[in-house]
Amino acid sequence: xxxxxxxxxxxxxxxxxxARIAELGRAINATYTDEDRPLLVCVLKxxxxxxxxxxxYLEMRHEIDFMEISSYGAGTVSSGVVRILxxxxxxxxxxxxxIVEDIIDSGRTLDYVTRNLRTRNPAxxxxxxxxxxxxxxxxxVLPDFVGFEIPDEFVVGYGLDFAEEYRNLPFxxxxxxxxxxxx
Ligand code: PRP
Numbered sequence: 001x002x003x004x005x006x007x008x009x010x011x012x013x014x015x016x017x018x019a020r021i022a023e024l025g026r027a028i029n030a031t032y033t034d035e036d037r038p039l040l041v042c043v044l045k046x047x048x049x050x051x052x053x054x055x056x057y058l059e060m061r062h063e064i065d066f067m068e069i070s071s072y073g074a075g076t077v078s079s080g081v082v083r084i085l086x087x088x089x090x091x092x093x094x095x096x097x098x099i100v101e102d103i104i105d106s107g108r109t110l111d112y113v114t115r116n117l118r119t120r121n122p123a124x125x126x127x128x129x130x131x132x133x134x135x136x137x138x139x140x141v142l143p144d145f146v147g148f149e150i151p152d153e154f155v156v157g158y159g160l161d162f163a164e165e166y167r168n169l170p171f172x173x174x175x176x177x178x179x180x181x182x183x
Contacts, residue, residue: 003166006179012148012172017130018053020147024128025057027145028098031126034061038096041088043113044068045167046102049159050130065090071109082112097122102159103131107139114141117160126149131155131172154180163180 032038037060042051044066050062068086097117102108110127115126128145135152150172156162157169162180166173 003169006007006166006175007157007169008176009170010173011150011153012158017147017158021050021053021130022057022148024145025054025161028054028128029057029059031144032062032096032098034062036060036096038062038098039090039092040064040098040100041092041117042066042100043109044086046159046161049167050102053102063090067113069109069113072111080097082109082117092117092120093120094121094123095147096124097126099127100126101127101129101143103133103155104129104141104143105133105136107137107141110141110143111139120127129167130158131160 014076035176040051040062041107042048042064045068055062055064065088066086067084067088069082070085071082099110099113099117101110114125114127126145127141127143129143130145130147132143132149133152134149153174155172156166157171157173159167160172161167162175166175
């Protein structure tokens with residue numbers, strides 16, 4: 001019934017996600033100091049839940065900011081068109097910036113964001129993504145921190161949507177085909 005009834009299988013259960021996010025937090029703690037005071041840039045909307053959990057594990061002083069980028073329409077395949085819907089509030093010149101993404105698929109979004117942010121002269125620019133689909137890559141982007149490499153399946157949950165729904169699921173799941181058939 002409801003949202004969960006549309007899920008064919010759970011790809012990454014909640015406990016596995018949380019354990020890996022704790023590990024990513026430890027790796028990020030080992031990378032930055034209080035003096036670095038990194039700015040975590042959450043790429044909306046998909047990364048909001050990941051950011052919220054990830055920062056609970058951070059021990060160094062840091063700030064957060066948000067950017068909204070859109071590359072997908074309502075369907076399951078990237079249109080390849082990248083747009084900034086919401087830009088950062090902060091000036092990042094001289095700042096240590098960590099981009100927080102939910103998923104890297106073709107790499108187009110991240111390629112656009114990193115090229116855009118580099119023109120603003122940050123002191124450093126790193127990328128942390130929860131998920132990566134290496135088999136779908138069209139542009140070679142190299143994230144510094146990766147939670148899970150996953151196969152080429154359309155995934156939802158933990159921030160990721162299908163037609164703006166399913167973001168609230170606490171796990172990463174695969175939808176039943178009938179849900180997106182005809183898209
Ligand atoms: C998703 C995801 C990444 C991007 C990855 O965003 O959050 O930003 O696609 O795909 P790519 O590597 O092929 O560019 P989406 O456009 O679906 O927006 P949303 O996060 O607001 O759902």
